[in-house]
Amino acid sequence: MKTEKISEFTVSRLSIYLRCLNLLAASGVTTTSSQALAQQFQLNSAQIRKDLTYFGEFGVRGVGYNVAELRQQLSKILGLDLIHRIGIIGAGNLGMALANYRGFDPSHFQVAAMFDRDLSRVGETSRSGVYVYHIKDLKPIVASENIRIGVICVPADDAQEVANLLVTAGITAILNFAPVRVHTDPKVKLKSIDLAISFESLSYFVAKPAQAQAESRKFVPHAAGEIVSD
Numbered sequence: 001m002k003t004e005k006i007s008e009f010t011v012s013r014l015s016i017y018l019r020c021l022n023l024l025a026a027s028g029v030t031t032t033s034s035q036a037l038a039q040q041f042q043l044n045s046a047q048i049r050k051d052l053t054y055f056g057e058f059g060v061r062g063v064g065y066n067v068a069e070l071r072q073q074l075s076k077i078l079g080l081d082l083i084h085r086i087g088i089i090g091a092g093n094l095g096m097a098l099a100n101y102r103g104f105d106p107s108h109f110q111v112a113a114m115f116d117r118d119l120s121r122v123g124e125t126s127r128s129g130v131y132v133y134h135i136k137d138l139k140p141i142v143a144s145e146n147i148r149i150g151v152i153c154v155p156a157d158d159a160q161e162v163a164n165l166l167v168t169a170g171i172t173a174i175l176n177f178a179p180v181r182v183h184t185d186p187k188v189k190l191k192s193i194d195l196a197i198s199f200e201s202l203s204y205f206v207a208k209p210a211q212a213q214a215e216s217r218k219f220v221p222h223a224a225g226e227i228v229s230d
Helices: 008-026 034-041 045-053 067-077 093-099 135-144 156-168 195-216
Strands: 084-089 109-116 132-134 147-152 173-176 189-192 219-221 227-229
Touching: 008 034, 008 045, 008 067, 034 045, 084 093, 084 135, 084 156, 093 109, 109 135, 109 147, 132 135, 135 147, 135 156, 147 156, 156 173
Parallel strands: 084 109, 084 147, 109 132, 147 173, 173 189
Antiparallel strands: 219 227
């Protein structure tokens, strides 16, 4: 692996490549190439080759990549050869939905515990069997359950306090769903997902055709190609 810093965009693309390889393996494909991957999954072949070279030499010139071997290598690079235990802070609707989400591969990611300060929620169990502890028990449960990833699912006003508690408990990777920017120790990897921003981005693209149509109604063609307002 090259010693230069690997960007988050590159790592994210590795996950996409791995999903594509999983689909190929499920279809019985044993070998592929960057060009074949690009054509089948609407990717960029040059980008695939560039991303992979950050982590080593893969494939054989003129032959391509062995699907099974490349899957194994990418899984190891992404840390998927380990089981990552997750703690969710906030046992409301979003927290419970994540705890019950069936899209997590249990051989890679397991929701080990949930936490809340609302006594009416403490002691509950999600449909998937995840127990809700009081937030005051965060540090000892993180240690006993070997939790390494924390997920923030609390209101914006509480997010920074929760992030601080997670860092104090020894968490080094945080996924933040609260609609606010939080700050952590530089050694902690923080990733934020703001659903409102995502919807606003979609709103822009939904509204754009309507806006363009409205703008077009303001002008009508005139003689000699001149455009004048009606």
